[in-house]
Amino acid sequence: MNLVSFTAQGTAFWGVAREDGVLALSPEFPQYRTLRDVIAAQALPDILTAAQGRTASHKAGLFRYTVPIPDPGKILCVGVNFPDRNAEYKDGKEAPPHMSLFPRFVQSFVGQGENLIRPPESAQLDYEGEIAIVIGKEGRRIARDQALSHIAALTLCNEGTIRDWVRHAKFNVTQGKNWDRSGAMGPWLVPFTDPAQILDIALETRVNGELRQSDRTGRMLFPVAEQIAYISTFTTLRPGDIIVTGTPTGAGARHDPPIWLTPGDRIDITAEGIGTLSNGVADE
Known part of the structure; x- marks a missing residue:
């Protein structure tokens, strides 16, 4: 049973996904403003119990998905985390001993079914299919063998990037990674209950039905447990924080010539x- 955030007639709700729509549960649990509050209170079991045997309160077409965690404390993204991604740089260097990290802001994401927005300042809107983890338990200097116990849920991310803007400075990519509504997250949160959910699963990205990215999490240079351990060394991870775990080779920038996203395109990340997280593209 998967958890969702959505809007209907201008009102924000959270609840669970149903086959014919979504079931709003936030009115029954007013103490939890968002799913971040649910996770922080370790109340996911209560929410899932409350949803059992119930049908949708909002049918398909009568609501819009939003980003599952609308108010994360922080979003940190891991760069160059698959072997073939490292090779794409063609700099002759082996994989680095430590992971590359950069922040994203929540307003740079839209929800399931919404359009990524290409800004007038650049035509170089690119896609990056990734898995994101949501932290469920606070921790600092988390041991690697305990790291997965700090995960509350999984979701998907299209870590959309304005490519020429990641080259504006020498040492950072932040400005190219944070254009409003340039990426997507969702469609829902999948409760994390078993390490097998993340250790070696297939991740694929298709653009207009064409397979562009395909790899398995078991090939990550820095596995998810290592990401949690490393990041928590320098910052306390708190419930609702999000780690975006890295994208396989095959983004548009790596084609010759590059293939940028254009209005009308459809991106499916599975x-x-x-x-599957699905989004279109539109001009601002």
């Missing part, structure tokens, strides 16, 4: 056991 991971085993999580689902």
Whole structure:
């Protein structure tokens, strides 16, 4: 049973996904403003119990998905985390001993079914299909063998990037990664209950039906447990924080010539056991 955030007639709700729509549960649990509050209170079991045997309160077409965690404390993204991605740089260097990290802001994401927005300042809007983890338990200097116990849920991310803007400075990519509504997250949160959900699963990205990215999480240079351990060394991870775990080779920038996203394109990101995140593209 997967958890969702959505809007209907201008009102924000959270609840669970049903086959014919979504079931709003936030009115029954007013103490939890968002799914971040649910996770922080370790109340996911209560929410899932309350949803059992119930049908949709909002049918398909009568609501809009939003980003599952609308108010994360922080979103950190791991760069160059698959072997072939490292090779794409063609700099002759082996994989680095430590992971590359950069922040994203929540307003740079839209929800399932919404359009990524190409800004007038650049035509170089690119896609990056990734799995994101949501932290469920606070921790600092988390041991690697305990790291997966700090995960509350999984979701998908299209870590959309304005490519020429990641080259504006020498040492950072932040400005190219944070254009408003340039990426997507969702469609829902899948409760994390078993390490097998993340250790070696297939991740694929298709653009207009064409397979562009395909790899398995078991090939990550820095597995998810290592990401949690490393990041928590320098910052406390808290419930609702999000780690975007890295994208396989095959983004548009790596084609010759590059293939940028254009209005009318459709991007589908699929991971085993999580689902599919689908979005279109429009000009601002």
